[in-house]
Amino acid sequence: MKTVFARTPSLKDCPTHYCPGCGHGIAHRLVAECIDELDIRERTIGIAPVGCAVLLYDYIDVDCIEVAHGRAPAVATGMKRTNPEKIIFSYQGDGDLASIGAAEILHAGHRGEQLTVIFINNAIFGMTGGQMAPTTTLGQVTATTPRGRTAAEQGYPLQVSEIMALLPGVIYVERTALDGAAGVRKTKKAIKHAFELQVEGAEGLALVEVLSPCPTYWRMPPAKATEWIKTEMTKVFPLGRLKG
Amino acid sequence: MSQRVLMCGNEALAEAAILAGCDAYFGYPITPQNEITAYMSRRMPEEGRVFIQSESELAAISMVFGAAATGKRAMTSSSSPGVSLMQEGISYLAGAELPAVVVNVMRGGPGLGSIAPSQSDYFQATRGGGHGDYRTIVLGPSTVQELVDYMPLAFDLADQYQMTVLVLADGILGQMMEPILFEKRPGRELPPKDWALTGAKGREQNIVRSLWLAEGKLEEQNRKLQAKYDQIQKNEVLCEEYRLEGAEIVVVAYGIAARIVRSAVSRARQEGMPVGLIRPITLWPFPTEQISRAAEQFRLFLTVEMSSGQMVEDVRLAVAGKAPVLLHGRPGGGVPTVDEILDIIKELSVSVKR
Numbered sequence A: 001m002k003t004v005f006a007r008t009p010s011l012k013d014c015p016t017h018y019c020p021g022c023g024h025g026i027a028h029r030l031v032a033e034c035i036d037e038l039d040i041r042e043r044t045i046g047i048a049p050v051g052c053a054v055l056l057y058d059y060i061d062v063d064c065i066e067v068a069h070g071r072a073p074a075v076a077t078g079m080k081r082t083n084p085e086k087i088i089f090s091y092q093g094d095g096d097l098a099s100i101g102a103a104e105i106l107h108a109g110h111r112g113e114q115l116t117v118i119f120i121n122n123a124i125f126g127m128t129g130g131q132m133a134p135t136t137t138l139g140q141v142t143a144t145t146p147r148g149r150t151a152a153e154q155g156y157p158l159q160v161s162e163i164m165a166l167l168p169g170v171i172y173v174e175r176t177a178l179d180g181a182a183g184v185r186k187t188k189k190a191i192k193h194a195f196e197l198q199v200e201g202a203e204g205l206a207l208v209e210v211l212s213p214c215p216t217y218w219r220m221p222p223a224k225a226t227e228w229i230k231t232e233m234t235k236v237f238p239l240g241r242l243k244g
Numbered sequence B: 001m002s003q004r005v006l007m008c009g010n011e012a013l014a015e016a017a018i019l020a021g022c023d024a025y026f027g028y029p030i031t032p033q034n035e036i037t038a039y040m041s042r043r044m045p046e047e048g049r050v051f052i053q054s055e056s057e058l059a060a061i062s063m064v065f066g067a068a069a070t071g072k073r074a075m076t077s078s079s080s081p082g083v084s085l086m087q088e089g090i091s092y093l094a095g096a097e098l099p100a101v102v103v104n105v106m107r108g109g110p111g112l113g114s115i116a117p118s119q120s121d122y123f124q125a126t127r128g129g130g131h132g133d134y135r136t137i138v139l140g141p142s143t144v145q146e147l148v149d150y151m152p153l154a155f156d157l158a159d160q161y162q163m164t165v166l167v168l169a170d171g172i173l174g175q176m177m178e179p180i181l182f183e184k185r186p187g188r189e190l191p192p193k194d195w196a197l198t199g200a201k202g203r204e205q206n207i208v209r210s211l212w213l214a215e216g217k218l219e220e221q222n223r224k225l226q227a228k229y230d231q232i233q234k235n236e237v238l239c240e241e242y243r244l245e246g247a248e249i250v251v252v253a254y255g256i257a258a259r260i261v262r263s264a265v266s267r268a269r270q271e272g273m274p275v276g277l278i279r280p281i282t283l284w285p286f287p288t289e290q291i292s293r294a295a296e297q298f299r300l301f302l303t304v305e306m307s308s309g310q311m312v313e314d315v316r317l318a319v320a321g322k323a324p325v326l327l328h329g330r331p332g333g334g335v336p337t338v339d340e341i342l343d344i345i346k347e348l349s350v351s352v353k354r
């Protein structure tokens, strides 16, 4: 019998705590696969965010640290500068990276830190109960935008990747979506490239923004959530390579 | 360097940190400690070590967190408003049990306050400072030489107990120039950092965390921290006693205030007044026992500090009602003079005689 699919060794063999249809499980698998394919498990350090993925280390079998909300890029900087031979990645949600950690990601990019950043954008705060994120789309109803987000009240959705792409210290920015098999494949390719750049010692920060479903707080079934990424999210967050 | 060199406190402590094996320094500009950051920006790269001027104090302490998690000796420095911002990271360092050295060159507060020297962050320093049930070891040097001597101790204590050690200086100590001697002393024997994140090579994954969600797990973790703090209280108290023989009045002061008090005590003794000084060097653990013992023996305590009265609470707890504890506090950047303290001692000497 031919094996067509197997769990990659760096992904632990256990059920996750994620909701059905959540994108985190897929994104974790892709990160683990890239780590194994590049054979860097023994020199990789992962940084877990505050958010639904805080228990990242329960699923990805590399050395891991859990950090304060939004501070991952600064923690990563401290790690990478003192250990240039290690591969450091941060895995951050949109509340973490685009809201409270906006300064840290901007300045890590601005300094050109050699880091791999996986930015999971699901347009909402998941863990705290579905509040508005900077990336929440106009009209989107959340726990803190009960009438739907409006530009006048809450401002426009924040396009972090576009901002990051402007910085000379940022060498690679790509936005992909977990909106189906093709999207998952493209996401893996992008994540792998973001790791490869660090492995090669490329001078600068690599960021992959992954549009990811949160069926629970989008209040829709998983199939509809992937559809919503395609029809709504990508209008505000167009897919493709923004830099590099 | 076996010869005395003239250096300001800020630069001297920076050089001492380098000699103590500090691998990485992260800092953000704030007065009156900018000489540390500037000095490190020059010296750390010379030594092939890491220097980063961070985008904020939040980032600086987070960088320390990252470097420390990989087993490196990391430090930051700041002054009062900046140290307030660092409290987030200091709490996480406590939760994750990572070693770090933080220097606070205190200035007047609250708020933006002033850039004048102060001792008004005593509460923040000795009570943990951020959220959660935790402590940091706090060293309160009172001369530039002590700043130099206590930096290696700070790193050793941080590594030994896997926690933050705060060096509490002030604007005067930081700016003052004094001749100092850099002496290489043997450090402590330290446990291996087998918890460090170095890549899971030939071992299971290491995890550095402060989140414990399982029922009872966080309480257990807190008890473990408290047991560690108990050990520190038992083993690491440092305190100096000066001219206590035949004294009736004991002045308690630390840091730069203790230095001023020392001169006042010495002059008061020349004039025959029965006064001595107890100078806590570790502010946490506080020399509670030493002061408690002193309370059995001496009639009156006076605390002198550059705040509205913070350390005085610890002195009162230690004295426990056995003797009156008075306070001479100078908040908001005020610095007491030797004459000012001498006058108070004179008055008190008259009253104890009565």
Ligand code: SF4
Pocket: A017, A018, A019, A020, A021, A022, A023, A024, A052, A122, A126, A127, A213, A214, A215, A216, A217
């Ligand atoms: S709340 Fe949303 S992001 Fe969090 S686990 Fe559930 S689906 Fe995933």
